[in-house]
Amino acid sequence: NPVQHSHTKHIDVRYHFIKEKVEKGIVEIFFVGTEYQLADLFTKALPVERFQYLVRRLGMRCLTPEELEALANESA
Template structure:
């Protein structure tokens, strides 16, 4: 999320943006051994999470939508996008996010089911807004991301 937010100002960056980019690089340096971790399970249940903020961009007041899709426990797709239209309410922001996926038709046909997910457990939040550290770390674990030492990575490479 932070990288996308900073990218919006690349044409006219300020000192504040440079400071944030440096913070992002420090984060990258500390998580160089972090990546998606897929187990050998064979679950094929498709689960998706979608969310949108309300006028989250302070310059254009446009909303950001995000989503994550899992096949079993494996993260297979994710996205974050600033919407082209400005939502007039949080409900409209959510609708815009869902309508982009043509979900309404599938709900009516019974092809998919929609459930409300409290913000504490909403995986799509990691793609749409800045989060407190504890919430961010929780969601990173839920996305099946793990941090492995160089020794562990070497061991995994040899066992392949």
């Protein structure tokens, strides 16, 4: 399957690039527990409390529709 092969090849190239950097001591890899995975905000459906927690941890905030409208009008 050519599509599958291209995805696999991309992963292989990326893996070996990172592996090389780790071996040279340029990059250090650490385990991060699921409770600290801030990227979950962008990759998973989350309960409201968890979503709001991650938004705050990233220094973001949720805007109301009214706030979004006001921002859109300011930039127009």
